[in-house]
Amino acid sequence: MSKNLSNVNCPVCLGSEISSMGDLDGKDYFNCMFCRAFFVSSTEHLPRKEEQERYSQHNNNIYDSNYRKFLSALYAPITDKLKRDARGLDYGCGPGPALAEMFKEDGYIIDLYDPYFFPDVSCLNKKYDFITCTETVEHFYSPNKEFHTLNSLLEVGGWLGIMTNFYDDSINFNDWYYRKDPTHVVFYTEETFEFIASMMSWRIEIPTKNVVLFKK
Secondary structure, three states, rough: OOOOOOOOOOOOOOOOEEEEEEOOOOOEEEEOOOOEEEEEEEHHHHHHHHHHHHHHOOOOOOOOOOOHHHHHHHHHHOOOOOOOEEEEEEEEOOOOHHHHHHHHHHOOOOEEOOOOOOOOOOHHOOOOOEEEEEOOHOOOOHHHHHHHHHHHEEEEEEEEEEEOOOOOOOOOOOOOOOOOOOOOOOEOOHHHHHHHHHHHEEEEEEEEEEEEEEEE
């Protein structure tokens, strides 16, 4: 039976050109035909308490060398863009902000914001030379709103660095481990990020796999 898509809008571009991907593991998934984002039905979002409990189970040790090596895929290309006195924000840093610690160790000034673990909303009234979002944007319930917030926090000429698993046609979406994480609700293609860059009037670079840089 075909699904009624009249009340479904893309959470990234807010468009209504939506295709149903059907029921996967008991959840409804959709594909935006305009910006090429994939997303789960908003009715499947976890309650706040359950979502926080799952995040608390993440074992991201700040000093774990393997985790730092993973984060270096974003750290290396964004620091190439920055001056040493740049002020940054780790947005959605989670309970173990290892990336922020890497910046601090190299002399950068960086604030932490996470709605569950570092809920200092004063950070949202500042301006930053750079912002990082590592393994964060796939959790955004309202990505269009979040990207506009990030834009408001960036200085003109500032950089936004994002790390998330990009979806492409080589991946079997049904079996994709990244989709099966119940806290992952939006999945981005390279085309999605190109749309976001156009929407926000940002410059875009993709320096390595699963990393995108935007310049305001």
